[in-house]
Every structure is written in C-alpha cells, then in structure tokens.
Amino acid sequence: MRLRTQYLAADGTEPQLDLGPIDSIDELLGEGAPRVGLKLSHVGADSIATVIKLAEVYQAPAALDLLLRRAEIDTAGAVAAPSMLIPREGGSVVSWTVAAGGRLLFLVSAPNGSMLLSSAEDPLADAHRLEIEEHFTRAEADGAN
Numbered sequence: 587m588r589l590r591t592q593y594l595a596a597d598g599t600e601p602q603l604d605l606g607p608i609d610s611i612d613e614l615l616g617e618g619a620p621r622v623g624l625k626l627s628h629v630g631a632d633s634i635a636t637v638i639k640l641a642e643v644y645q646a647p648a649a650l651d652l653l654l655r656r657a658e659i660d661t662a663g664a665v666a667a668p669s670m671l672i673p674r675e676g677g678s679v680v681s682w683t684v685a686a687g688g689r690l691l692f693l694v695s696a697p698n699g700s701m702l703l704s705s706a707e708d709p710l711a712d713a714h715r716l717e718i719e720e721h722f723t724r725a726e727a728d729g730a731n
Contacts, residue, residue: 637668640680640695648722649700649713650684650693656711657702659687666693 641647646666654661664686672679677697684691684702691710692703701712713721 633671636678637671637680640671640678641668644680644695644697644700644715645718645722646680646682646693646695646700648725649695649718650682650702651725652713652718652721653693653700653702653711654686656713659689659691659710661686 650664650666651661654664664684666682666684668680669683669692670679670681672681674696680695682693682695684693689704692705694701694703697715699712699714700718702710704710
C-alpha cells in the first residue's frame, strides 16, 4: 500500500504528501501510537468543579484580559482552556492554555495573582490579585454603561 494525501493549498495548487510504501498504519505511526478516540486521560467531576470555582475566585477571565492587554496582544477571539490543576499549600494553582493574537500562550492563576507566559521560561506580564480585582471592577462598570 502507498499512502498519499492530497491537500489544496491557498494558492490553488495541490501538493501531495507521499509517505512511501507502507504495509499498515501501525508501520507508519508505531504500534503504541494514540489513535483518535483513544482515551488518553480522565478528569473527575470534582477536579472540573474545582477548576470552575477557582476560575471564579481567581477571576481568571479578567486576569487574562488584563495580562493580554499589558502584553499588547489582541484580546479579540482569545480562548483559554484549563490544562493543569496543581494543589499547593496556601491554594491551588490552575494552568491554562491560551490562544490569542495568533499565538499559543499560557496563563497561570494562583491565589495571589496571575502570570501570562509564552513558554515556561518567558513571562510576558503578571498582575497581583488586587490589580485583577480592580480590572474586573472597571470592566464590569464599563459593561454596565
């Protein structure tokens, strides 16, 4: 069998990806490779409820808006999804995967504030809990007018 995939490029051309002769998809991907539909993990209802509660308590949406603005990244169409819940003494930390301004970013929400990063070593902006609360209050007042 020869696996060949066709794509339609933006310029209208049809480049082909030719992966050469293979006997099976396992030969191409490897025997233990995950497949669509394979259960990779399980998140319990209690963890989901905790993340929802912490997003409210830490005002994660307001923090994300504030930090994107500070980093001068377009907030239009920004989306975030929780990626990790890390229990810590003094309060859990929630890590978020963020897509904004055509970039993949990370938001870390903690009891004392939040930080926006482009990688684990590259912080873009941060804010103390009180700054996030002030931003939330201003945004709420602006939305009411």
